[in-house]
Amino acid sequence: MDRLFPPQRRQNDPNTGLFLGLYLLLLAFFAFLTAISKFDEEKSRSVIESVAMTFSSSIPMGRGALIDSSELAIGIEGRKFQDNLTVLFEESIPLARVSILEAGRVMEVVFAAEDIFVGAGTAIRPERLVLAKRLAAMLAGHPPDVRFEIEAIIGLREGLGVSDGAGADTGLAVGRAGVLARALHDAGSPPGSVAVGLEARAPGQVRLRFHVRGKDKRPDFGILAS
DSSP: OTTTSOOOOOOOOHHHHHHHHHHHHHHHHHHHHHHHOOOOHHHHHHHHHHHHHHHOSEEEOSTTOEEEHHHHHHHHHHHHHHHHHHHHHHHHOTTOEEEEEETTTEEEEEEEGGGTBSTTSSOBOTTHHHHHHHHHHHHHTOOTTEEEEEEEEEEOOTTOOGGGOSOHHHHHHHHHHHHHHHHHHHTTOOTTOEEEEEESSSTTEEEEEEEEEETTSOOOOOOOOO
């Protein structure tokens, strides 16, 4: 019987080899994409924060830590605020030193007084009034549950304080602080969003510190005059 009906040999399916080849090709392609890709920490953080805000008001994040959605909102809006400020000062005062002291919370901009005031006087340069209007608009453009605040400090000569009397240096600094505060107020800054002061260091320097806080938190600018 075996001679009459010899066993048939199983033929290999040609589609199997084609499928395996295609699979290996795709695997190599994705391995290549992984090799050339770069990890972007800032974008990854934004994605994590967005997911956390979308799916839960508080999500456990390792060892029992919780992320408050309101704090996440402040951080996200704060980073946007800081990014916009960075662009604004890069365009307006390129020599200004911009520092992020706390991501999404505190930012500092330092520049020479002559970059905003006319010579050795208290008048603001006409072209800088546009900067004041843009700053006021940014301060007023905060979300409902977030506050944007600015702390403007004018430098005095080393060792000189406000208590030393209304000398020429102190009088100039006081006058400039008042003019700057008035310009921001007239440009439309929200009430309570602007504070000014003096400090006994770096004469002829203006230091702007921007704060991002929850709406219900009271401003705490610390000691502005020393």
